[in-house]
Amino acid sequence: MTTFVAYFRVSTVRQGQSGLGLEAQQAAVQNFLRGDAQLVATFLEIESGKKNERPQLQAAIACARQEDAVLLVAKLDRLARNVAFLAALMESRVRFQAVDLPAADEFTLHIMAAVAQKEASAISTRTRDALAAKKARGAQLGTPANLTQAAREKSWAAMT
Numbered sequence: 458m459t460t461f462v463a464y465f466r467v468s469t470v471r472q473g474q475s476g477l478g479l480e481a482q483q484a485a486v487q488n489f490l491r492g493d494a495q496l497v498a499t500f501l502e503i504e505s506g507k508k509n510e511r512p513q514l515q516a517a518i519a520c521a522r523q524e525d526a527v528l529l530v531a532k533l534d535r536l537a538r539n540v541a542f543l544a545a546l547m548e549s550r551v552r553f554q555a556v557d558l559p560a561a562d563e564f565t566l567h568i569m570a571a572v573a574q575k576e577a578s579a580i581s582t583r584t585r586d587a588l589a590a591k592k593a594r595g596a597q598l599g600t601p602a603n604l605t606q607a608a609r610e611k612s613w614a615a616m617t
Contacts, residue, residue: 460526461490461554463499464517466535470503471616482531489529489556497524509542518551528553533561533569538577543570 463486467478479501490496498520502513514536521528530536533555537543546553547563555561558569592598 458493458495460495460497460524461529462517462521462524462526463496463529464502464514464536465500465531466502466504466511466514468503468505472503482535485531485556486529489554489559496529497526509537509539518546518549521551521553526552530555532557533566534573534576537570538573540567540570540574543567 465479465482465486472478486496498517500513500517500520502511504511504513517528520526528536528551530553533543536553536555537546543566547566555566555569558565561569588598
């Protein structure tokens, strides 16, 4: 019987609260685990995939090592959007599986990680460009320093 440690990640608090990204990841993992497989632990993180220092990911990797389990993610980009990080993980001999790439070999994983890294860069560029355009139209970016905590909470409640 193969044992697995599941790792789920979304990038923003809003994605985490909506549950939509998480539900899709969890459904993919559950479908993958049918049969002779055992899930020994689950880790959830709300953090950018560009960051390599993610506490829950580090805990999931440590758990996979301790349990001699396979680290399981729904999609490779949930694990990393960085080729160097993925290469280091491979060299560390932590076994991992991306549900969306069930038959991927090391070469394919490197290529897919490079694609994910390129997409992360494109997302950052598009976000910077959109914010610059918004600022050029006179919009104030960020949270005004004089906004009260009550106003912030009211705004947050309206968005969710």
